[in-house]
Amino acid sequence: MRRPPATAYIINAGRQESSSSMDAAWRGGVGCSPVCLDLRVGLEQSPPPRHELLDRSAAAKAMTDAEAKILEAKVRQVSEENRRLAEMIARLYGGDIARPGLGLEGSISPPTQPRPASPLARKKRARENEETANFCDANSNRQKSGGTADADHAENLVTNEGSCRRIKISGVCRRIDPSDTSLVVKDGYQWRKYGQKVTRDNPSPRAYFRCAFAPSCPVKKKVQRSAEDSSVLVATYEGEHNHPCPSRAGELPCSISVNSSGPTITLDLIKNGRAVQVVEAEATAAAPPDLKEVCRQVASPGFRSALVEQMASALTSDPKFTGALAAAILRKLPDY
DNA sequence: CGTTTTTGACCGGCGC
DNA sequence: GCGCCGGTCAAAAACG
Numbered sequence: 576m577r578r579p580p581a582t583a584y585i586i587n588a589g590r591q592e593s594s595s596s597m598d599a600a601w602r603g604g605v606g607c608s609p610v611c612l613d614l615r616v617g618l619e620q621s622p623p624p625r626h627e628l629l630d631r632s633a634a635a636k637a638m639t640d641a642e643a644k645i646l647e648a649k650v651r652q653v654s655e656e657n658r659r660l661a662e663m664i665a666r667l668y669g670g671d672i673a674r675p676g677l678g679l680e681g682s683i684s685p686p687t688q689p690r691p692a693s694p695l696a697r698k699k700r701a702r703e704n705e706e707t708a709n710f711c712d713a714n715s716n717r718q719k720s721g722g723t724a725d726a727d728h729a730e731n732l733v734t735n736e737g738s739c740r741r742i743k744i745s746g747v748c749r750r751i752d753p754s755d756t757s758l759v760v761k762d763g764y765q766w767r768k769y770g771q772k773v774t775r776d777n778p779s780p781r782a783y784f785r786c787a788f789a790p791s792c793p794v795k796k797k798v799q800r801s802a803e804d805s806s807v808l809v810a811t812y813e814g815e816h817n818h819p820c821p822s823r824a825g826e827l828p829c830s831i832s833v834n835s836s837g838p839t840i841t842l843d844l845i846k847n848g849r850a851v852q853v854v855e856a857e858a859t860a861a862a863p864p865d866l867k868e869v870c871r872q873v874a875s876p877g878f879r880s881a882l883v884e885q886m887a888s889a890l891t892s893d894p895k896f897t898g899a900l901a902a903a904i905l906r907k908l909p910d911y
Numbered sequence: 912c913g914t915t916t917t918t919g920a921c922c923g924g925c926g927c
Numbered sequence: 928g929c930g931c932c933g934g935t936c937a938a939a940a941a942c943g
Contacts (some may be wrong), residue, residue, distance in 0.1 A: 768916060770935060783934070787915095797934095 758782040758798040758808065764816065766796055777802040789818045 647722040758771075758780070767787035773780045779800035786792035794814040 715933090767914095769937095771917070772933070772935095775932065824939095 743896050759802075762810075764788060764794075774799070779805065789816075843854060 589609040629660050754868070765787040768782055768783035768784050769782050770783040774781070777799055779795055781799040784796040784798065786794040786796075794812060796813070799809055801809050
């Protein structure tokens with residue numbers, strides 16, 4: 576019996592400017608696109624007084640031409656990059672440009688698979704592309720019939736030939752430190768590595784993982800660096816977990832991480848496997864029922880106390896914070 | 912000492 | 928039938 580080819584398309588998580596957002600994306604696992612509400616807890620950057628804001632505004636006006644040109648060049652560069660990505664997506668998906676609302680930056684990058692060099696590899700890739708196209712057709716049909724496919728963009732349903740068994744295949748990618756040689760992708764599940772192989776398409780090895788949480792769980796995961804960008808890990812999931820995510824059970828939709836830009840609270844707003852989008856505090860009465868429910872949960876005393884607990888825990892475990900606290904206490908102590 | 916990772920061998924599908 | 932290739936197995940090594 577022929578195994579279904581693991582053709583995966585990839586969600587580009589974008590530049591990893593907020594590690595907390597990326598973590599949240601990975602906690603989402605297969606088929607989930609969490610939306611993060613990042614609340615910055617600035618330790619050293621407390622909100623400036625109003626008059627200071629005005630001063631800063633004046634300073635901004637006084638920005639030199641050189642600085643303005645640098646910024647303009649950066650904006651142009653990013654725009655150009657976005658345009659190129661959009662073109663590639665259009666080519667791949669027959670003009671169906673990635674829609675927003677995927678959670679992260681909401682864009683899908685083209686597969687990072689390199690062009691096959693040999694005729695054999697070309698044919699194989701053609702087969703895989705055909706399957707991807709079938710998936711896109713299915714997606715487009717679903718949209719025509721009124722369904723939303725946004726959350727499903729991270730899933731690729733492949734029908735096994737000659738049987739009715741359907742194996743869910745999805746791909747995600749994550750930007751990592753290029754010097755990081757481990758092929759470990761944290762997604763909330765426990766994985767056991769059972770093999771590693773160097774494939775023809777890609778000089779970097781591909782690691783094979785099985786779900787280690789439940790022995791009967793059929794899910795497999797392949798992780799490999801992108802051939803085009805070694806700082807991107809491409810993970811391909813095959814199958815569906817037959818158990819809840821171990822790190823999610825009984826968990827509040829909130830986590831805290833401390834990164835270079837300061838402590839960040841990340842709120843995962845996922846309901847029934849679909850992501851809901853929150854733009855800062857604009858979750859108003861016009862929000863969908865799911866969102867209202869999430870907002871109610873956020874406003875509940877239980878959530879708040881848990882949040883405070885998590886914040887305290889994150890802050891006290893941050894050496895920068897404890898160092899700053901110690902320094903502040905020392906300053907308050909009288910000199911003897 | 913139990914668990915996890917590594918790695919070479921093996922297997923099956925596919926194309927020539 | 929042969930060779931290539933991706934995926935899996937399983938013994939050995941590493942790790943906590």
